[in-house]
Amino acid sequence: DAKTTQPPSMDCAEGRAANLPCNHSTISGNEYVYWYRQIHSQGPQYIIHGLKNNETNEMASLIITEDRKSSTLIQPHATLRDTAVYYCIVRSGSEKLVFGKGTKLTVNP
Amino acid sequence: NAGVTQTPKFQVLKTGQSMTLQCAQDMNHNSMYWYRQDPGMGLRLIYYSASEGTTDKGEVPNGYNVSRLNKREFSLRLESAAPSQTSVYFCASSLRTGVNYGYTFGSGTRLTVV
Numbered sequence: 001d002a003k004t005t006q007p008p009s010m011d012c013a014e015g016r017a018a019n020l021p022c023n024h025s026t027i028s029g030n031e032y033v034y035w036y037r038q039i040h041s042q043g044p045q046y047i048i049h050g051l052k053n054n055e056t057n058e059m060a061s062l063i064i065t066e067d068r069k070s071s072t073l074i075q076p077h078a079t080l081r082d083t084a085v086y087y088c089i090v091r092s093g094s095e096k097l098v099f100g101k102g103t104k105l106t107v108n109p
Numbered sequence: 110n111a112g113v114t115q116t117p118k119f120q121v122l123k124t125g126q127s128m129t130l131q132c133a134q135d136m137n138h139n140s141m142y143w144y145r146q147d148p149g150m151g152l153r154l155i156y157y158s159a160s161e162g163t164t165d166k167g168e169v170p171n172g173y174n175v176s177r178l179n180k181r182e183f184s185l186r187l188e189s190a191a192p193s194q195t196s197v198y199f200c201a202s203s204l205r206t207g208v209n210y211g212y213t214f215g216s217g218t219r220l221t222v223v
Contacts, residue, residue: 043214
């Protein structure tokens with residue numbers, strides 16, 4: 001599975017959009033981009049995933065660049081409960097999810 | 110709407126004791142997984158079960174055994190606990206194996222081996 005690079009931390013004001021970047025420059029054609037988050041002391045929570053096209057669900061939007069070498073997770077109206085560590089993961093066929101260090105997002109009032 | 114339920118939530122064991130961590134899902138998922146999370150190490154896959162009746166080793170299977178009791182339940186057993194097995198254990202499930210399916214995780218079991 002391709003390696004990902006994320007900033008270690010970000011801050012966001014409550015009610016504003018949180019845009020979390022992820023670099024995956026070595027991604028191959030059959031690898032999906034996944035986003036999970038982990039709120040303190042809880043299990044990881046699936047957010048969204050995509051292959052080539054931008055995706056949106058009730059939790060967030062995923063923007064993948066045309067060359068697929070990077071992506072951005074967008075949480076349009078961040079709340080205090082969105083404070084968590086966000087993990088960007090690239091998956092091929094392996095059942096092993098490789099969680100890196102992620103981005104610690106702090107939503108401030 | 111329970112999702113994935115893990116029991117117990119906390120456990121302290123003495124070195125050499127055995128115990129079984131229980132996991133059940135109510136989403137009719139076919140695949141189930143056991144991960145451990147250690148500080149600075151991220152999550153590591155211990156075992157998984159692609160479907161009822163099958164189990165496979167993950168990245169760190171030594172010291173553990175698993176049982177896929179039925180479609181709903183997947184247990185993890187420590188036969189002789191060691192301090193190195195102190196960790197947070199997460200069970201997860203997905204509709205099936207494969208790259209296009211997300212996981213639902215339980216809330217974890219925090220295990221300390223003294």
